[in-house]
Amino acid sequence: MNLYEAIYNRKSVRKYTSERIPEAVLEKIKAFAGKAAALNDQLRVEVQIIDCTRKKPDLKGLWKVEAPYYLLFYSEQGKGYERNAGYMLEQIVLYMAAKGIGSCYLGGSRMGVPLMDGMRRVMVVAFGYPEGKLYRDSPLAKRLPLSELCVFKEEAGEQIKTVLKAARLAPSAMNTQPWRFIVYSNRIYIFSRKPALSVKMLDGMREISMGIMMSHIMLAAEELWLELITSTDEQYEGKNYKSGEYVATVTLH
């Protein structure tokens, strides 16, 4: 299974066995994290793995999940760092899924130090071998249909549709699925839907979710051997939208 295929199979895993993951596999996860693609490669990031197989996890916050391992993602707080974190983390999560390891993002949880070496802890991810199923068939994923997420301005070809299907399956905080798309034959304008009430922590989670979704677009484009150009369009960027925010334009060749 490659990362693209894992998009169609992964799900959040909230129950784990206490089985240890071999050291060599943990090393591979760290090595993969070190070379995951970034939206902004100027931002310094670091991944830490906490082994809780022999101790109780020191996990605080809401919607916690007990797991044998946790991955902490730290990032410098430059422009778009939360979106970048989601983009990189999802590749790691899909890599683990492809290797038989389950995981769950824990946006409401705190673990370890909040600040390290000028970087902020952006996310905690629980992981380990699942108790029960690791995979789920994509039709069973609770997601909005593309007809609700997209406005089709032109006839979309099979390739753009494939990219949108992968984007649609992205996990998001509380399954809010904040992404919306305006679709032309070879480009997609991406918007992020704002909730009626803006809460700072939830804004961060929305940004992380947008980054996760953008990694699915990137992986689908790679799978189809398409060239993907991500840009920002001045025409949309300056505008104020009542219910959403322009994020980026992706052009596919």
Ligand SMILES: Cc1cc2nc3c(=O)[nH]c(=O)nc-3n(C[C@H](O)[C@H](O)[C@H](O)COP(=O)(O)O)c2cc1C
């Ligand atoms: C940024 C983010 C934060 C999340 N935080 C939590 C959390 O604190 N606790 C939890 O149990 N699940 C959390 N989740 C998992 C989502 O609830 C889950 O991805 C979503 O409901 C879709 O389900 P699926 O992952 O099984 O496809 C989070 C997901 C994301 C992307």
